[in-house]
Amino acid sequence: MSLTPAPLLEMRGISKSYGGVKALTDVDFVARRGEIHAVLGENGAGKSTLIKIAAGVVTPDTGTLAVDGAPRAFASPQEATGAGIVCMFQELSLLPDLSVADNIFITSPPRTRLGLIDRRAQRRRAEELLARVGCEDIDPATRIRDLPLSRRQMVEIAKAVGRDPALLILDEATSALTAADVEKVYTILHKLRADGLALLYISHRMHEIEALADTLSVFRNGRRVDTFAKGAHSDDAIVQMMIGREFANVYPAKPKRAAPPPPVLQADRLTFSPGLNGVSLTVGKGEIVGIGGLDGQGQRELLLALFGVLAGVGGTVKIDGTARRIGSPADAKRPEIGMALIPEDRKTEGLMLPMSVAENITAASLGAVTKGVVIDRAGEADNVGRMVKEMQIKVGDLAAPVATLSGGNQQKVVIAKWLLTKPKIILLNDPTRGIDVGTKEEIYALLRRLADEGAAVVLYTTDYAELIGCCDRVLVMYEGRVTAELTGEAITETNIVSAALNLAAETAA
């Protein structure tokens, strides 16, 4: 690696606005060969916009773009791919109904002499590629639809790598990956760097940046604030650069408890096929219980089962000591149960994107502001105003579609929607995925405040640090069962990881 590697992509004076929003203002940006360049910034800082411009998805208002010194203007992702720029977008670009192999070779499959797709060769090469990214377990003939999100991200990585990029861009490519998979990604990226590729890496996880990046660029409000080599600034300094203010302790303090709190939610031997093999858990008033473990061990099913989404769940659920049958989210919402779920994918499960922010916020609590059959508009507006203030949702026009908010604010809208139902039990499925540190911090504080106000919180997350920092108790799941319960000081990364891998049982056997 030479000291100043050659610039592969040079962007000069790039600006882009969406209506009144300036997504990018006069940005210069350079990506060099043999270098992993991390791009950091809050939600809405303009990162995705920048890379979408590089990848030909978005055309800039002003500014120029050069590849290997030659000026280029991309009209579509196709053209960018042709120039060796391959992007793994934040919103995955996999096709659910096509097989893994079809997806990997979607634009340029191996062909037979007749020019038709050579399925056999395609399968073989897909297997090779998957092996390269350490996913031998994925069968190339499987439909994407049948894979969990974490596997899909690995396929997406294999697909990107398979396109022989000169510049590979990963926009929050690891947001749903477990630690083990992230390790694999590290290995690949290091190897690609050694091969002389230029890599752009966008992530909200500082430890990933730590492990990977050579160079870091920080964006704030559509401007590039600074670019520097790794180690030039401390983490705290970087975060401060990102959010433009001092930043102290990410996680709020946990309360000390003498006796276990009274149970609010008690689930006994829940079974569901596939996924749950007899899960029991108790969540007390004011408690935040974390659910950990490797991805796909039944955690999602557990939340969905509790919320009444799954059919054919065995076992019993008691709310405040009374056995309840929860057959649908509408049941779960009833006051005597008082449950809320912040779903996994806010765009398809949490929000009606084209509808207004206000309509989204009140979507779960219209019953409360309905008089007779008529919606009390004043009452509704009050609720919306209160929530926007309380949750500090950054929104200009409450009547604008919720799609125009940045990811973090969209997530706040989802949470606000449920807080209006005054829930006793709050289930969260990876609520901070792809959300910047500043907003994360607000969410952690919010969860603790809700717990202190008496809610029982169940938090599933793929981020160990969140389990450690946020939770009073952590249940680690393995193959549809709770294999370990960690409390207090015992909630450490080592304990979580060993429980997640079910090491105790493995060595005993």
Place this chain on the structure above:
Amino acid sequence: MTSSATAARKPRFTVDLPIVIGVVFIALILAVGTLYTLKTQGTATFLSPNYLVLQLHSGAFLGITAAGMMMVILLGHIDLSVPWTMTSGAMIATAIGGTTGDLAGLGLGLAVGLVNGFGVAFLRVPSMIFTLGMNTVLLGLMVMLTGGHAPQSAATDMMTFLGAERTLGVPHSVVLWVLVSAALVFVLTRTALGRYMYAIGNQEAAAYLSGVKTRLVIMAAFLMCSLCAVIAGMSLAGYSARAFQAMGDQYLLPSIAAVVLGGTTILGGQGRYSGTVIGVILIVLLQSVLNVMQMEEAYRQIIYGVVIIAMLLIYGRQRTAHR
């Protein structure tokens, strides 16, 4: 990019592109028709109140049908059973006769809506195909009914009152259309049901996870659609003084076209009621002007198609899939 689509969801008054264009096209159609009559008759009949009231009178039946159709299109569904729902509602009502008949007609609408809603919401058969089957079943039922013995087909007093009569020159069918419209606008804008309909049309999973009883909402939309269809069918029978087989066949495609020309997305979730009204008026006038101009069927079809495409092209208003 999404200006009109988003505007459609804003509660405050905004000028809606589809509506503006619809009005412009209506003016255009009237102008062409008037030129024709000026040339052939030397009169501007198309602008006479008498003619326009007549158009509203007979257009009201399409208006009511389209209003119902819009309820299911807003959810991203469609109801292809409308033609024979109209027909069988009217036929059952006249066969039984009297007030009992009127109630029976409405009851049939209720039943059809329930079955359609059940098939779509609970069995989750695509509405396109379930309602198509339903249409055949209703046709079969009416053939069976007529096959037994010729049922009475004279419109009941209520049907004649609604479909044919006027008060102070105002056709009752128009009043009925206004009432139905008011009721539906109320549902869409003032009630939780309306909000949920838009929510389901936009993102059903999110609505479900928000604790909305999505299946009941879908049932309700199909109910409204079928009820509108039988109301339209029964008043149409009043207009014609009698119910007859296949009387609804001319209403299916025009009602869908009216809803879409009015700016409702066929994928659901977006659309304003006022647009549908404009769409109905446009189609009724277009059909009538072409009739009066004694346009040959072939050219009539072509003009019909070209007008639809032209209007939609002018406000290429489909949700953009990519930027």
Place this chain on the structure above:
Amino acid sequence: MSAAARFVRYNAGLILAIALFAVIYGTYAVLHPNWGLNVVLQNANESLALIFVGMAQTMAVLVGGLDLSVGPLMTLTNCFGSIVMAGSGGSVLAGVVGALALGAAAGFMNGCVIVYGRIQPIIATLATGAIYLGCALILRPTPGGAVNGDIAWAFTNDLNELGLTFGWWEDLGPIGLLPMQALFLAAVIGLVWFPFRATVLGRGCYAVGSNEQAAYMSGLNVNRSKIAAFTLGGFFAGCAGVYLTLQMGSGNADAPQAAEYTLRSIAAVVIGGTSLFGGTGGVVGTIFGALVLRSITFIFRVIPAGAALSFVADPLLQPLFEGLILLLAVSLGAARVLRVKNRLSLFT
């Protein structure tokens, strides 16, 4: 998952369609007093146009749309064909090629209106369908046209008959009993559909139907795939028109018939296991879907008068039972819904 298990899982719709067809057609064959190859030929004859129209509809559905112009387009190509094909051998060939090209061109136009006009397929084709029907009426204000009777006869029978009519061969043995319809279908599937599926363009159609945004982001040419899908759909509709011309020996701009074909094509697609959301299924399933639809009506002809179920065939109850059986057939897919475990999967 084993390869066989995966095949069953990923082709459940197709398998269900085949099973349905086997049951319904089997019943017909058993009840038919003289069931034999000539009956099969006749069944093939009455089904092929619907099969082609269903295939045309499948293309639109694959990319996540609906094509309401397939019936009118079949009618247009039929009228066009009936004009050009009325003549000697050469004009028949010209008519066939011309009608297929006309179908493809009209399909291409559908695609362009949809892609560049950004109009939802269902509405765009509602409009273009009206235009095609109008054109058909201009070509054939009243039904008529006379395709050479021998040619029409020879190409709508079996191989032996083809040879006999033109004196090409006498008797090909068992091969000679192969219906021409099966050959046409096999040719279109083998020479057009399978190759198309194995191109990037063809796979792109599945990709677009599966998730248009993702397809675009993956660098696929979404517009080209959509246009290709509609063009191929138009071609299939053209095949239907050409076959209809051969079968009828004439052209008929019949609006109700066009509408009926359009609606039935949708039913055929759904019964054939192609998801109306797009991205899954294919024309092979539709073939069986169309056959199921047709077989339902076959049954009424053979229910014996004295049988316990003979009331089903009562002429004034037939439409009712036809509707009920259709509802039942499309509701069979609901079995999946009733077994669904994760209700969220219902919404995608």
Place this chain on the structure above:
Amino acid sequence: QAAPKTVDGPGYMPECFAAWDDDTAHFQWAAKDGPYKVAVVNGFVGNIWRIQMIKTAKAFVEQEEIAPLVEELKVVSVGTDAAAQMGAIEDFINQGYDAIITIANSPTGFERVIRLANRNDVVLVPFDGLLDSKDVMQVNEDQYAMGVMSANWLIEHVGNSGKILEVRGVPGNTVDRDRHEGFRSVMEADGNDFEIVEVVGNWAPGDSQRVTADAIAVHGQFDGVFSQGGTNGTVQAMMAAGHPFVPIAGEAENGFRKQIAEHADEGLKGLSYGQSPGLVAISIKAALEALQGNVMPQLISVPIPAVDFETVKDGENFWSNLPDDFFTPNEFPPCNVNITAPEIMAESEADTQ
């Protein structure tokens, strides 16, 4: 190849099975022993005319003198699809039926089934919707003559000039074409000076009503009307618009005849001619006679049952206590087809009380 022999006329029972004109050929099939299997292959079924037709067919074969000749009657309705209709006809040929009666969905394209029917000695009888073919025995009323008759009648009551409204039927249909051409041939002949406004009513009362209303609104008053079908809708529109009653020629729906009877003195002079659903009975009868080896005309002309405001009579050629929809002419005494419309359409006591 088996086929009917072309022979010289006159045919059997000429008072019933009248040859269309002097040039009409006559057919003779080899006689077969009865009883026979007969199939009726109908097209669309969702309108009253077709339902009345199907019921007439069923009732006819149960009549005393016919029943012994018919072993089985099967009726199927195939919808508007010509291919499906040909398939059904071919199926019945394959099943060994002796006679197949049909209303063709398309006037052309039936060469194949005609060929097969002849090969298998099956008597195929299209009626109402005819085939453009001289190789098959067909039964119909003369649609062109209906147009001519309507025109002559209008001229008689309106005079040789004036403004006439013509409400046409389903576009592209041969019946519509023939009636229209017959009508125009007289109206546009020398010595006449008519302004004719033409609209399309699809033979459906609702459509006729709407287009008539539009036409009145735009063109003002008419001196006479020719409305091919859905005629009661046309009259309805005139009454609703306050249009004075004028001479009107139209179809044989009971409703139209009721209107004529009720408003004749107010000026609603009406001519009501009918395409009768009873044609099916004549067609079945013709097929049965042919199967017995009788000589039959290739094209059988059935007299047009017509009444006007002077001959319209309650309980005889219309029924004021019965619904509007059904078609009044149903019986043809010369053919021994004596099933009246009320017998067919009003089986229930409640209706005929």
